[in-house]
Amino acid sequence: METFLQQHSEKMLNFIEKLVNIDSGSYNKKGVDQIGEILRNCYENLGFHVKVIPQKEYGNHLVIEHKESIYPSIVILAHMDTVFPKGTVLERAFRIEGQRAYGPGVIDMKSSHAAVLFAIKALINERDEAYKHIKIILNSEEEIGSPTSKSLIEKEAKNTKYALVMEPARKDGSLVSARRGKGNYTLIVEGKAAHSGIEPEKGRSAIEELAHKIIQLHELSDHENGISVNVGLIEGGSSANTVSDHAEAQIDVRMKEIDQVELIEGKLEEICSTTEVAGTKIVLEGEMNRPPMEKNKKTRALLRLIQAVGDEIGIEIEDTATGGGSDASFTSSLGIATIDGLGPIGGNAHSDKEYLEIPSLVERTYLLATIIKRLVEKQNM
Structure with missing residues (x-):
């Protein structure tokens, strides 16, 4: 041959x-x-x-x-x-x-x-x-x-x-x-817009809430055991002088063993079940698409x-x-x-x-x- x-x-x-x-x-x-x-x-x-x-x-x-x-x-x-x-x-x-x-x-x-x-x-x-x-x-x-x-x-x-x-x-x-294995997720945060100079106290910052979530998500990484969680893309807000009413993050999740999938999914849901900024709302979309x-x-x-x-x-x-x-x-x-x-x-x-x-x-x-x-x-x- x-x-x-x-x-x-x-x-x-x-x-x-x-x-x-x-x-x-x-x-x-x-x-x-x-x-x-x-x-x-x-x-x-x-x-x-x-x-x-x-x-x-x-x-x-x-x-x-x-x-x-x-x-x-x-x-x-x-x-x-x-x-x-x-x-x-x-x-x-x-x-x-x-x-x-x-x-x-x-x-x-x-x-x-x-x-x-x-x-x-x-x-x-x-x-x-x-x-x-x-x-x-x-x-x-x-x-x-x-x-x-x-x-x-x-x-x-x-x-x-x-x-x-x-x-x-x-x-x-x-x-x-x-x-x-690999998962792709989108984290969507909805807040309330307000003028940052005139009445900032009336706003609920989606970007601020997203910042808390990014830190919590990255803390899930355990590189020694083959787990990594990375927020690779973020967007939000409309102008520098406006309290943001919307923010999104694209999340890449990797794991080494099949048993880790359920563990990671549970922790993602736990993080996204509560908010740090009162009055904001969170939606997590996506899935583990490759074991x-x-x-x-x-x-x-x-x-x-x-x-x-x-x-x-x-x-x-x-x-x-x-x-x-x-x-x-x-x-x-x-x-x-x-x-x-x-x-x-x-x-x-x-x-x-x-x-x-x-x-x-x-x-x-x-x-x-x-x-x-x-x-x-x-x-x-």
């Missing part, structure tokens, strides 16, 4: 260039659907059935299985959206400098689409039918928390044994075996198999934990053995310096194809 992939490395890069040069931000339905249509045609040409899950606001999701597939045991997750707004490609299209390729979404995660597609092509070329044992879920809004695809992923993945998630490998090549991906027994076993595959083909595999979220959390919370970061190596995702390490493209695609092969062999033993 390695020789096949080396022979097709230029085609892989050309395919990545094609995908990168299409703006496909999460809110750009037309662009994401264009990516989806390209991928749908590619898989159908390989004998796969592609089920399109229509969406009104976001791009359509795709669920892909071979036409001869029966109860696939492996689910592969990848997303088609990027964080970049429409027009980014015109400013900085795909380009190659030395051993790196650059462009919006090149590593997160358009190179991963090339890896999945060509891993399957390599298996087909080997006449190895392991590709009939996989299900691929491509969603369109992972970068904004997978609001419409979470339930789809949980439904389609629930009967599988292994989840291979195609977020990029870390800069040092490490895979991801654990991720912190933690924990490095449990099943995931450790899958990691050992992947490390053994790496040893077999000459790639040293390390793993790491990260605070960032991904769809790996959804499969992990279902009790499915899950490993993330199986895409090619790169860095600076979500920035104008995002890059792919080109030599890793063949290497990590070969690793993915061999992992699929070994997992199917394992279940058939």
Whole structure:
């Protein structure tokens, strides 16, 4: 398979260039659907059935299985959206400098689409039918928390044994075996406006109340145990000489373990159940939208198999934990053995310096194809 992939490395890069040069931000339905249509045609040409899950606001999701597939045991997750707004490609299209390729979404995660597609092509070329044992879920809004695809992923993945998630490998090549869970909340404070010079005593400051709440929220952080609560955005008031009648805060919550979710939610509700400034009112909106991906027994076993595959083909595999979220959390919370970061190596995702390490493209695609092969062999033993 390695020789096949080396022979097709230029085609892989050309395919990545094609995908990168299409703006496909999460809110750009037309662009994401264009990516989806390209991928749908590619898989159908390989004998796969592609089920399109229509969406009104976001791009359509795709669920892909071979036409001869029966109860696939492996689910592969990848997303088609990027964080970049429409027009980014015109400013900085795909380009190659030395051993790196650059462009919006090149590593997160358009190179991963090339890896999945060509891993399957390599298996087909080997006449190895392991590709009939996989299900691929491509969603369109992972970068904004997978609001419409979470339930789809949980439904389609629930009967599988292994989840291979195609977020990029870390800069040092490490895979991801654990991720912190994530919640997004909005705290809304309503007060009473008044002129700050003429009759300030008649006002009830929403900003003052919010200031108390920000301090209380930040005190919930327990970094040693993997809990962080961060008020990252605030707004409020209408002018400097007016007691503010409205203020809002955007809150990011992260946790390491599933048992911490209920604890944090309870403390958030407790803080927001009372006010420090008499006459103000508080509303807390939001939810924990991604559970933690924990490095449990099943995931450790899958990691050992992947490390053994790496040893077999000459790639040293390390793993790491990260605070960032991904769809790996959804499969992990279902009790499915899950490993993330199986895409090619790169860095600076979500920035104008995002890059792919080109030599890793063949290497990590070969690793993915061999992992699929070994997992199917394992279940058939």
